[in-house]
Amino acid sequence: MTLPPEQIAQYEREGFLMVRGLLTDAEIETFLAAERDPKPQRTLGLRRYTADPHWRYLAMHPKISGMVAQLLNGHPRIVQTMYMNKQPDGGTGVALHQDVHYIRNEPETLMACWLALSDTDRDNGGLCVVPRSHKRPVYETALPKDSREHAHWEKVYQMRGPDGQAWDEPMHSHEVQGLDLDEVVYLRVPKGGGVFFTDRTIHGSFANRSGDRPRLAFATHYVKDGTWVYRKDIQETVLVEKCERQ
Numbered sequence: 631m632t633l634p635p636e637q638i639a640q641y642e643r644e645g646f647l648m649v650r651g652l653l654t655d656a657e658i659e660t661f662l663a664a665e666r667d668p669k670p671q672r673t674l675g676l677r678r679y680t681a682d683p684h685w686r687y688l689a690m691h692p693k694i695s696g697m698v699a700q701l702l703n704g705h706p707r708i709v710q711t712m713y714m715n716k717q718p719d720g721g722t723g724v725a726l727h728q729d730v731h732y733i734r735n736e737p738e739t740l741m742a743c744w745l746a747l748s749d750t751d752r753d754n755g756g757l758c759v760v761p762r763s764h765k766r767p768v769y770e771t772a773l774p775k776d777s778r779e780h781a782h783w784e785k786v787y788q789m790r791g792p793d794g795q796a797w798d799e800p801m802h803s804h805e806v807q808g809l810d811l812d813e814v815v816y817l818r819v820p821k822g823g824g825v826f827f828t829d830r831t832i833h834g835s836f837a838n839r840s841g842d843r844p845r846l847a848f849a850t851h852y853v854k855d856g857t858w859v860y861r862k863d864i865q866e867t868v869l870v871e872k873c874e875r876q
C-alpha cells in the first residue's frame with residue numbers, strides 16, 4: 631500500500647494527511663495487550679522503541695514507514711515514540727503547538743505519524759490540526775491557559791549542535807499565540823487510521839470529555855536521513871529497517 635500522488639500533493643498543500651486502515655485490529659490488540667502487562671524494564675521514555683518490540687513494530691511498520699519515506703522523499707530515521715492513553719472524564723490533552731518548538735532539527739524535515747488505537751473524535755479528545763499552518767512562520771508561544779484541558783510540564787534539555795557545542799535549554803508546555811481558533815479542525819480518526827503531519831503544522835488535543843471512551847494514540851516522529859536533531863535525549867535516531875521507498 632503506497633500513497634498515490636494526489637495524497638502526497640494533499641499532504642504538501644494542507645500540512646497533514648489522514649489515511650484509514652494503516653493498522654489491523656489484530657496489530658492494535660497485540661500492542662494494547664502488551665501495554666496491559668507492562669514489564670519493569672520498559673522505562674526508556676521517548677526512546678522506548680529501541681528496546682520494546684511492540685513499540686518498535688509500530689515505529690518501523692513497513693506500510694507506514696514506506697509512506698513516511700514517500701512524504702519525506704528520503705529514508706526515515708525514528709526520533710521518538712509516544713503512547714497516549716487519554717482516559718475518559720477529563721484526561722488532558724497537549725495544547726496547540728508546532729513540533730519544531732520542542733524538537734529543533736536541521737535541515738527541517740521532522741514529521742509525525744499519529745495512529746489511532748481506538749476510535750477518536752472531538753468528544754474523547756481526538757487530534758486537532760490547523761490546515762495549511764505548515765507554510766507559516768514559527769508562532770510565538772505562552773503557557774497553556776486552561777489546566778483542565780492541558781497538563782503543564784517544564785524541563786531543562788541538554789542540547790548539542792553539529793559542531794559539538796553543548797548547552798542547556800529550559801522548555802515548558804505551551805500553546806501557540808495569535809491563532810484564530812476557527813481555523814482548528816477536529817479530526818475524527820477511526821481505530822487503525824493515522825494522520826501524517828509536518829513539524830510546523832499546528833496540532834494538539836483537548837481533554838477527553840466522553841464518559842467511557844479512552845482515546846488511545848501512538849505517535850512516531852521521524853526525520854529524513856541526514857537531519858541533525860539538537861536535543862541530546864533523542865539525538866540518537868534509528869534508521870528504519872527495510873523501508874520501501876516508493
Ligand SMILES: O=C(O)CCC(=O)C(=O)O
Pocket residue numbers: 714723724729742744756757833834835847849
Ligand atoms: O494526541 C495528542 O494529544 C497530541 C499529539 C502530539 O502532539 C504529537 O503527536 O506530536
